Amino acid sequence: MNNGRSMLGAGHWLTSRPGTIIVQPTSLCPLACTYCYLPQRHLKQDMSPSVAAAVAAGIEPDWPLVEIAWHGGEPLAVGPQRLAALLEPFEPLRRAGRV
Ligand code: SF4
Numbered sequence: 001m002n003n004g005r006s007m008l009g010a011g012h013w014l015t016s017r018p019g020t021i022i023v024q025p026t027s028l029c030p031l032a033c034t035y036c037y038l039p040q041r042h043l044k045q046d047m048s049p050s051v052a053a054a055v056a057a058g059i060e061p062d063w064p065l066v067e068i069a070w071h072g073g074e075p076l077a078v079g080p081q082r083l084a085a086l087l088e089p090f091e092p093l094r095r096a097g098r099v
Contacts, residue, residue, distance in 0.1 A: 056089035
């Protein structure tokens with residue numbers, strides 16, 4: 001039965017038509033919340049634009065509206081030029097109302 005969901009791994013149900021895609025543009029975060037769960041947040045490991053392009057290209061035309069959640073670390077810590085490069089592959093989808 002294909003109801004838009006598939007079973008991958010040991011009992012984890014994942015949808016084949018995600019409503020949200022969470023991306024982490026950088027591991028870096030200059031904050032120090034006492035409840036932080038990211039022990040490597042002092043490292044600046046930035047997502048490459050090619051990864052962002054691959055994520056954007058993976059959004060199928062028949063998917064419903066997809067929310068792209070830019071998650072941290074602190075997403076803005078990549079800097080404005082890198083952030084613009086990461087957003088660029090999604091711009092045609094945004095203009096089409098698909099993300
Ligand atoms: S990654 Fe999130 S929780 Fe951790 S220090 Fe930064 S803002 Fe706080």
